[in-house]
Each structure stands twice: as C-alpha cells, then as structure tokens.
Amino acid sequence: MSTSTAAGTTARPDAPAPPQREPVVVTRGLSKRYGRDRLAVDGLDLVVPAGSVFGFLGPNGSGKTTTIRMLMGLIRPTSGTASVLGGPMPGAAGAVLPRVGALIEGPAHYGFLTGRENLARLDAADRTADPATRTARIDDALARVGLAAVGGRKARTYSLGMKQRLGIASALLRPRDLLVLDEPTNGLDPQGMREIRALIRTLAADGTTVFLSSHLLDEIEQVCTHAAVMSRGRLVTQGTVDDLRSAVRGRLVVETPDAGRAALVLAELKATSVRTTPTGVEAELGDLAPEAACAALVRADVRVRSFGTSGGSLEDAFVALTGEGFDVED
C-alpha cells in the first residue's frame, strides 16, 4: 500500500519526515598509484551512510590503509575524488578534520605518563581546546572508553586493549561526527578484542559514524551495520552486512540414511558440489531455493532426519565474488 495519501497508514500525515543525513564519505573513481606500476587503489566508489558502523574489509595489501590516508588528506589521490563530511579532500582538510577522530597508525603514547597525563598533553596541543574545560573533557573521554578508574596509572602498565582504548579516548577529546579506526583490534588478545568491539558498539549507539578497517571477517560481522569489501585495490561489493551475507546462499547439509538417493535428487535439481557424507549429503544450492530442495527430497521418499544450510557468511560472499580465498596475499 502507498503510504503517501492512503488512509489507515501508520505514518501521521503531519509528522515531519525523518531527516535524511548526507553520506559521511563519498568517493568517485578514487585511485592511488605508487611509482609506475603499483596501483594500490583502483577506481573506488565508496558511500558510507551517516550513523553506520562501516567495515572496510580486505586482506592485507588490498588498499585499505592507502584509501584511509586519502580520506584523511594525508596523501593525494592519483585520480578521482573523495568527500568527507561534505568537504572535498584534501582541499577541505582544515575544516573537516577537526570533526574526525582518527586512529590510523596505532596509539602513540608516553608510557612514563599516566593515561590522564597523555590526554592532557594531547589536549594542550590543540589550540582550539579551552584549557578551562580540559579536566572535564579528559574525564569524559576516559569514561567513554571505560578507563576512568585507571586514568592515574602509567600508560606502560596498561594492557594492549587498554592502550588501544586510550588511543580512542584521544580521538574523542572533542565531539566527532566520524571516527576512523584502522585495524583497531590488531595485535589484541581475545579479551582486548572484545573490549574494543564493545566500545565501538557504544560509540555507534551514541550516533557517531564509525569507519573501521579490518582484515577480520568475523569482526566485521560482529560489529558492523555496513561493509565494503576490497580485493587487490578494487571494491568488490558494498552494502549492509545483512544484504552481503544473504547474497550468498550457504551450503546445504542433509542428514539422512538414504544418502545415495538424496544425492541423485539434488544433482537432478542442478545443485552443485554434491557429496555424500557419513551422516547424509551436502551440496551447494546456487539459485535453488532450500524449500524446493527439501520438497523434492521428501517426494522422492528420502527419509530426511535434518535439513539445514550452513555458512552464508561474509567469507562465503568474498569467495563467491572474487573466486579467491580471503587470505590472498598481494
């Protein structure tokens, strides 16, 4: 039903339309060539919606850091354009970057200073920051990353996860519209990874758009609403994580004592990679709907004990789209 004029719709005619926020990052044909023949980023068209937790995913060497450097105005593109928070980069860097918190090369702190002193040093280096409100800013940043209780401890006594959180606190010393985190859980143990992922979710719930790069598929699946997948400098796909995942159907796994007959039925339905297992049969469904496969098995008197699909993960999507395993080296 149309929601524009029809009576009985849930939308109130006098309710204001929700504000459409402009995308936070838009690139068009963005490319970077190093030297003569190293095309690190190749014709990238990226759109990062406002309010998203956007995962920038790709194996090592696929061009993520080079892209982030261009977005932050640290290097010039060879061709194409990049706009961040509505401003062209690098031209608008002066106006845009104060609204962006970035953690690109990993946190750089003095171990002999406390967490609080490290933040005070960084805050003092920001000429636009009012010294009178410094303490409040530091308290707030420490609280947001969960370090309030240990702000007085020397940074060298922090775990890697705490150091990374201190890095994020530095990026939060002023209000940010965009947070850019390059491989934020790199080198962390599972507990540290959990801490950072929980922190990212909290920041996103406060309305900050978070753009994070990662070579970890499960990380993107756990924290991101949207993702772009890079391979060898090119964008393979982008969209919501749910859409990317559902673009690939998983592998069909059927438990049955009639494995041979089941395999024949599935092969006739044009399922691929059909193979029998000790408990039944497995196959790739391709375009075949699981419910159609199930009905055909039952019609053929296959005794189906269980029927399900496995996978449908981002990794499956990457492999399906590139024909490569995810751990490809450039």
Ligand SMILES: Nc1ncnc2c1ncn2[C@@H]1O[C@H](COP(=O)(O)OP(=O)(O)OP(=O)(O)O)[C@@H](O)[C@H]1O
């Ligand atoms: N300053 C540079 N000069 C020459 N080549 C470079 C330079 N920086 C990166 N490259 C090359 O460009 C390609 C993309 O590198 P980039 O660091 O952007 O990838 P990445 O996806 O961030 O990988 P990683 O996670 O390993 O940093 C790689 O082949 C890399 O060797």
